[in-house]
Amino acid sequence: xxxxxxAAASATPRAVARRIRGLSDRTIAWLFVAPTIxxxxxxxxxxxxxxxxxxxxxxAANKPNAEVKWVGLRNYIRILTDDGIWxxxxxxxxxxxxxLFFQVVLGFTLAWLINRKFKGNDxxxxxxxxxxxxxxxxxxxxxxxxxxxxxGLVNYVVEVVTGTPASSFxxxxxxxxxxxxxxxxxxxxxxxxxMLICLAGLRSIPDYIYEAxxxxxxxxxxxxxxxxxxxxxxxxxLAVLFRGIENFKxxxxxxxxxxxxxxxxxxxxxxxxxxxxxxxxxxxxxxxxAIILFVTVFGLAxxxxxxxxxxxxx
Amino acid sequence: MKTRLLAATAVAALAQAGAASxxxxxxxxxxxxxxxxxxxxxLSKDFETQSGIKMNFEFVxxxxxxxxxxxELNSGGQLxxxxxxxxxxxxxxxxxxxxxxxxxxFDANGISMDDFAPATxxxxxxxxxxxxxxxALPAMGDANGWFYRKDWFARPEIQADxxxxxxxxLAEPKTQQELLEIAQFFxxxxxxxxxxxxxxxxxxxxxxGITMGATSSLYAFGFKYENTPxxxxxxxxxxxxxxxxxxxxxxxxxxxxxxxxxxxxxxEQSLDAFKxxxxxxxxxxxxxxxxxxxxxxxxxxxxxxFVNPGQKVQASTLGGQGISVVNYSDNIDGALxxxxxxxxxxxxxxxxSMGGYSCHKAVLDDPGFAASAxxxxxxxxxxxxxxxxxxxxxxxxxxxxxxxxxHNYVVADQGTAQEALDGLIKDWTEVFEDEGKL
Numbered sequence: 202x203x204x205x206x207x208a209a210a211s212a213t214p215r216a217v218a219r220r221i222r223g224l225s226d227r228t229i230a231w232l233f234v235a236p237t238i239x240x241x242x243x244x245x246x247x248x249x250x251x252x253x254x255x256x257x258x259x260x261a262a263n264k265p266n267a268e269v270k271w272v273g274l275r276n277y278i279r280i281l282t283d284d285g286i287w288x289x290x291x292x293x294x295x296x297x298x299x300x301l302f303f304q305v306v307l308g309f310t311l312a313w314l315i316n317r318k319f320k321g322n323d324x325x326x327x328x329x330x331x332x333x334x335x336x337x338x339x340x341x342x343x344x345x346x347x348x349x350x351x352x353g354l355v356n357y358v359v360e361v362v363t364g365t366p367a368s369s370f371x372x373x374x375x376x377x378x379x380x381x382x383x384x385x386x387x388x389x390x391x392x393x394x395x396m397l398i399c400l401a402g403l404r405s406i407p408d409y410i411y412e413a414x415x416x417x418x419x420x421x422x423x424x425x426x427x428x429x430x431x432x433x434x435x436x437x438x439l440a441v442l443f444r445g446i447e448n449f450k451x452x453x454x455x456x457x458x459x460x461x462x463x464x465x466x467x468x469x470x471x472x473x474x475x476x477x478x479x480x481x482x483x484x485x486x487x488x489x490x491a492i493i494l495f496v497t498v499f500g501l502a503x504x505x506x507x508x509x510x511x512x513x514x515x
Numbered sequence: 516m517k518t519r520l521l522a523a524t525a526v527a528a529l530a531q532a533g534a535a536s537x538x539x540x541x542x543x544x545x546x547x548x549x550x551x552x553x554x555x556x557x558l559s560k561d562f563e564t565q566s567g568i569k570m571n572f573e574f575v576x577x578x579x580x581x582x583x584x585x586x587e588l589n590s591g592g593q594l595x596x597x598x599x600x601x602x603x604x605x606x607x608x609x610x611x612x613x614x615x616x617x618x619x620x621f622d623a624n625g626i627s628m629d630d631f632a633p634a635t636x637x638x639x640x641x642x643x644x645x646x647x648x649x650x651a652l653p654a655m656g657d658a659n660g661w662f663y664r665k666d667w668f669a670r671p672e673i674q675a676d677x678x679x680x681x682x683x684x685l686a687e688p689k690t691q692q693e694l695l696e697i698a699q700f701f702x703x704x705x706x707x708x709x710x711x712x713x714x715x716x717x718x719x720x721x722x723x724g725i726t727m728g729a730t731s732s733l734y735a736f737g738f739k740y741e742n743t744p745x746x747x748x749x750x751x752x753x754x755x756x757x758x759x760x761x762x763x764x765x766x767x768x769x770x771x772x773x774x775x776x777x778x779x780x781x782x783e784q785s786l787d788a789f790k791x792x793x794x795x796x797x798x799x800x801x802x803x804x805x806x807x808x809x810x811x812x813x814x815x816x817x818x819x820x821f822v823n824p825g826q827k828v829q830a831s832t833l834g835g836q837g838i839s840v841v842n843y844s845d846n847i848d849g850a851l852x853x854x855x856x857x858x859x860x861x862x863x864x865x866x867x868s869m870g871g872y873s874c875h876k877a878v879l880d881d882p883g884f885a886a887s888a889x890x891x892x893x894x895x896x897x898x899x900x901x902x903x904x905x906x907x908x909x910x911x912x913x914x915x916x917x918x919x920x921x922h923n924y925v926v927a928d929q930g931t932a933q934e935a936l937d938g939l940i941k942d943w944t945e946v947f948e949d950e951g952k953l
Contacts, residue, residue, distance in 0.1 A: 259949070263589040264611060264908075350776035374778035375927050460721035463778050464927025465919060480582065481912040482589070483949075 249495075256489035263482040276489035285465070286473070286490075293470045295380060296387070296455075297448050301441055303388040308395025309437060313429075315396070316403045326400075330393040337390070341457025344386045348372040348458075375463045383455050383467055387448065395440045402436030403429070431515070438509045442502065449498050470494055541569045542849050545584060545595035546836075548574035549782075550806045551655055554870040561865075562856050568849050577782060578722050585911070588613040588841070596844040597853060599654050599836045602638045607908040608839060609642035614650040615840040620851055621649060626858045632656065635874035638903050639837030644745075651837025652854050653874035655802065658823070658897035659731050659832040660890070661694075662789065662807055663687070663796040665819040667706060676700075687819070691735050691764060691826040694796070698772030701795035713772030715788035715797040716765075717781055720922045723914055724781035726904065727832055728798060729765045729921050731823050734830035734902045736761030747947050754936035757827060762932040764826075766925045778926045789813060798823075800834045801897065804890040805870040820890040822897045829896075833903035835872070909950050916942035 224232075256276055260269045280286055315326055332340070348371075350356050356367035372382040406429065414424045452471045455461070461468035474494065478487035544559070546552045552574045559570045573594060575583045581601065587594050588608065600608060608614035621628070628636045628649060635653035642650055667673060668685050677685035677700055688694040698713030705711070717728025730738070737757030742748045752758075769777070774793050777784070782799055789797040790813050799807075808814045823831040838857065840850040856862060860877035867873040867887075872894065878884060885892040905913045917939060924935035947953040 263585070263607070266612070348776075351774065353776075368775035371776040371778060374776055456721070460719070460779055462720035462922055462926065464720075464923035464929050466927055476915055479586065480915060481909075483912070 252488045253492060255485050256492050258485045260485045260488075261482050262484040272485065276486045277493070279486065280490055280493060286470075288465060289468050289470045289473045292380070292466070292468060293449065296384060296451065296467075296469060297445060299381075299384045300387045300391070300448050301444060303384065304392045304395045304444060305437060305441060307388065307392045308440065309399045309433070311392065311396040312399035312403055316400060330397060332390045333393045335390070337454040338457060340386060340390050341454045344382075344389075345373070345458055348382060350374075373459050373463075375466075377466075379459055379463060379466050383458055386454060386458060387451070390454070391444060391447075395437075395444065398436050398440040398443075399433055402433035405436075406432050435509065435513045438505075438512060442505055442509065445505070446498065446502060449494075540567065540849075541571060542596045542846060542853060543571040543573055543594060544597040544599070544838075544853075545573040545575070545587070546599040547580045548576045549802060551802050551871050554866070558862070558866055558869055558871065559853075561862070562853060565856065566849075566852055568852065570853075581722065581911070588843075591843050593841075593843050593845060595841050596846050596850040597838055598841050599838045600651075601836055602833060603904050603906050603910040603914070605639070605642050605650055605837070606906045606910065609648070609650045610908045612842055613839075615842050615847065617649045617652065617840070617854070618647070620854070624855050626652070626855065630858075630860075630876050631874045632876060632879055632898060634833075634898055634901055635835065635837075638833055638901065638906075639835060639874070642906070644906060651839040652858055653835075654838035654857070654871075655835050656872040656874040656894070656898055657800050657802050657834030657836075658894070658901050659727060659798055659834060660801050660804070660820060660822055660893055660897055661796055661798050661824075662804065662818055662820045662890075664792075664813070664817060666817040667701075667711075667795055668819075673704075673706075687821040688824045690824050691732055694824050695764065695768055695772065698768060698796060702772045709792065711792065712774040712788075712794050713796065714768065715777065715780065715785040715794045716768060716773060717785065717798060718769060718773075718777060718922070718926055719779055719781035719784075720918060720926070721779075722781070723918065724779075725921045725925065726914060726917045727834075729762065729925065730832045730902070730904070731798060732765040732768070732826075733758055733761040734832065735823065735826040735828055736764065737827045740905060747953055749940045749943060753940050753943070754933065758936055759932045761826070762921070762924065762935060766932070769925055801872060801890060801894050802834065804894075805888065808889060818889075820893050822893045825900075828900075830900045830902050831897040833901035835874075907950070907952075909946050912946045913943055916946065 257271060257273060258269050259272050261267060311329060315322060315329070347353050347355050350368045350371050353367075353372075355372055356370070359365055359370075360367040370376060370378065372378050410428055410432075411424060414428060419427070450471050451469055452475065455467055455469055456472060459467040461472045470490075471494075474487055474490050477483050477490060481487075544555070546555070552572070556570075556572055559572075562568070563570055581604075584595070584598065584600060585604070585607075586592075588598075588611070598614075600614075605614070609616070620626075628640065628647070631640075631653045635656050636649075637645055639653045640649045640651045642648055674685050677683075677697075680700065681696055685697065685700075688697055694714075700713070701711055702713040703710060717724040719725055737755065738761050739752040739755070739758075740749065742750075742752045774788055777788075780788075782803070785797045785799045786803060786807070788794045789807070790810060792813065804820055807818060810818075822829075838854060840847060840854065844850055857866075858875075860875060863873040863875035863878050867878045867884075873879070879895060879898075881887075885895060904910065904917075907913060920935045920939045920942065923929040924932060930938075944953060
C-alpha cells in the first residue's frame with residue numbers, strides 16, 4: 202500500500218512543488234488560512250467598522266445624493282434618552298427571561314423523563330422535537346389562528362375550563378396577555394431544543410457514578426441534586442446561551458403574531474431596529490441602535506461564557 | 516484554432532445581442548397583488564398585441580408592498596420599468612430621482628392632465644403638491660368607503676327594533692354618529708342563529724392600516740395636518756378639539772362595535788369578516804367593491820355601498836395610485852409607450868369596465884357613469900372630497916409615528932386622544948427637523 206503522504210507529494214504538480222519548497226510551515230499555514238481571514242474581514246469586520254462609522258452620521262440609505270453630516274454622539278444620546286426605546290428593551294428583557302426560564306424548566310424536565318427506558322421512547326422524542334423543525338413563519342401564522350377569540354382553540358379551551366366566554370378576551374390584543382402569548386409560542390417551539398441538549402448531557406453521565414452513589418446509600422433526591430444537576434449544568438448553560446442569543450434578536454415569529462402590538466406591547470428591540478433601518482431609512486440612527494444592541498449582547502454573552510467555563514472546570 | 520475562436524466570439528456576441536433585443540421588447544410592471552391588478556393583466560394584453568412588447572408583472576401583497584418596492588427603488592433596482600406606487604411615495608420618488616419627470620413626454624404626446632379628475636392629478640401625479648410637475652399618470656382612483664348588508668337592513672323586525680331604539684328608519688348613515696349607532700345596534704345581535712357584530716374597521720399595526728381607518732373619522736371631524744398648507748405648522752391643527760373628538764370617536768367605534776379580537780385588522784380581515792357574515796357593515800377601499808358585488812354569498816342584492824359619512828366635513832381617506840416610469844429602467848422608451856397607450860380614453864373606458872377605477876374625465880364625466888355600477892355614484896362623491904396623508908419624502912417615518920400613536924391609544928388603551936395627538940406632533944416635528952423643513 203503506497204504511503205498517502207508520498208502519494209500526495211507525487212500528485213503535486215512540479216511547478217507548484219518547486220514554488221512552495223522554500224516556504225516554512227508557518228507560511229503555508231497562513232496561505233491556507235488567508236482566504237478565510239479575508240472573507241471574515243470582508244463579510245464581518247468591515248461592515249461592523251462601517252456601521253460604527255455610520256452611527257456617528259445622519260446618513261440615510263434612501264438618499265444617496267444627500268450630504269452626509271458628522272453628528273458626533275447625537276444618535277447615541279437620542280437612543281439612550283428615548284423612553285420608547287427603553288420600553289422596547291424592557292419588552293425584550295421580559296420576552297428573553299421568561300422564555301429562557303420556561304424552556305429550561307420544561308426542557309430539563311422533559312429530558313429527565315424521556316431519559317428513562319420505556320416503550321415508544323424514540324417515537325415520543327421525535328414527536329416532541331417536531332415544533333422546532335417548523336418554520337417560524339408557519340408557527341406564527343397558525344398560532345394566530347389558535348389565539349383567534351372566536352374560532353381559536355386556546356380561547357375555546359379557556360372557556361371550557363374556566364367558564365370565561367371565549368370572545369371576551371384576546372390573547373394577542375389589549376389586556377396585557379400579548380406579552381405572555383409570544384412567550385408561550387416561543388416556549389412551545391424551542392423547549393424541544395433545550396430538551397435535546399439536556400438529554401445529551403444526561404446520557405453522558407456514566408451509570409457507574411449512580412451505582413457508586415447507590416452503594417453510598419445516597420437517596421434519589423440527593424443523587425439528583427449532587428450528581429445529575431451539576432453534570433448536566435454545562436449543557437444546560439450552553440442551551441441557555443444559544444437560546445438567549447437567538448431570542449435577543451427574535452423578529453419573524455413575533456412580527457407575524459402581533460406586529461409589535463397591541464400598541465407597543467410586544468415591540469421587541471429587533472423589530473423596532475428593523476423599522477428604523479428599513480422603513481424609516483434612518484441609517485445613521487439605526488446603526489447606532491444596532492451597535493448598542495451588539496455591545497449589550499456581546500457583553501452579556503462574554504460574561505456568560507466566562508461563567509460557563511468556570512462551571513466546566515469544576 | 517483562430518477560426519474556432521472567431522466563431523465562438525461571434526456566437527457569444529449574437530447571443531448577447533439577442534438577449535438585449537429580447538430585453539427591450541419586454542416591460543415589467545410592479546403593483547400590489549389585488550383584484551385590480553388582475554384586471555390590468557387582462558387589459559394589458561391589448562397593449563401587447565398593439566406594440567409587440569411583452570408585459571411581465573410583479574405583484575406584491577399589500578402588507579409587504581411598500582417595503583418591497585421602496586427597497587427596490589432605494590437600491591436603484593431594475594426590476595420594475597413601470598411602477599404603480601402609492602400616492603404617498605410621490606414626494607420621495609420625485610426628490611430621490613426614482614421616478615421620471617413626465618412633463619416633456621406629456622407635452623410631446625398630447626397627454627393633458629386637464630383630461631383627468633383634478634383631485635387625482637393633485638394626489639397621484641404632482642410634486643411639489645399642486646405644481647405642474649408630473650411624475651405619474653393617474654392610474655387607479657380609490658378612496659376608503661363602506662358597504663353593508665342590505666338584506667339585513669331591510670328586514671322588518673330589525674327595522675322595527677331600530678326605529679324603536681333610535682326613532683328613525685334604519686338606512687345608510689349620513690353622519691359618523693349615525694354610523695356608530697347602527698354599528699352598535701348590530702353588535703352582538705343574533706341573525707339567522709348567528710351572533711353578528713357592528714362593523715369591521717382598520718386597526719392594523721404593522722403597515723398603514725389603523726392610520727387609513729382612523730383618518731376616515733378624523734377627516735370627517737375636521738382634522739387637518741397643517742394650519743397653513745406647506746408651512747408644517749401642526750399645533751392646533753393635528754391636535755385640535757375636532758381632531759381629538761374624531762379620534763375618540765374611532766376608539767369608541769372600535770371598542771363598542773367591532774368583532775372580538777379585531778385588534779390587528781386591515782383589508783383582508785375586513786373582507787373576511789363581511790364575507791363570512793360576521794358584520795353588518797365594513798370599511799374598505801373602493802377597489803374591492805366590484806369583487807364584493809360579484810360575491811355569490813354576500814354580494815348582489817345582499818350588499819350595498821355608501822361613501823364615508825361626514826360629521827363636520829364630508830371627507831374620505833384617499834387611496835389609489837398613479838403609474839410612474841422608473842428612472843433605473845433599461846427600457847424607458849417602452850415604458851413611456853405603455854403610459855401613452857394607457858392614457859387613451861378608449862383604454863380608460865375599458866379599464867373601468869374591467870374593474871379598474873379610471874381617473875379620466877372621459878369615463879367619470881360620462882352621463883351614464885354613476886349608474887354603471889352600484890358603487891359608481893359613491894365613488895364620484897368620495898373622490899370629490901378625498902384627503903391624503905403626508906406625501907413628503909419622509910412619509911414612511913411620518914406614517915410609522917402615526918401608526919404607533921394611534922394603535923397605542925385606540926387598541927392598547929394607553930393615554931388619551933389629546934396625548935396621542937400631542938405626541939404625534941412631537942414625532943412629526945422631529946422628522947421635519949431631520950428633513951431640514953423646520
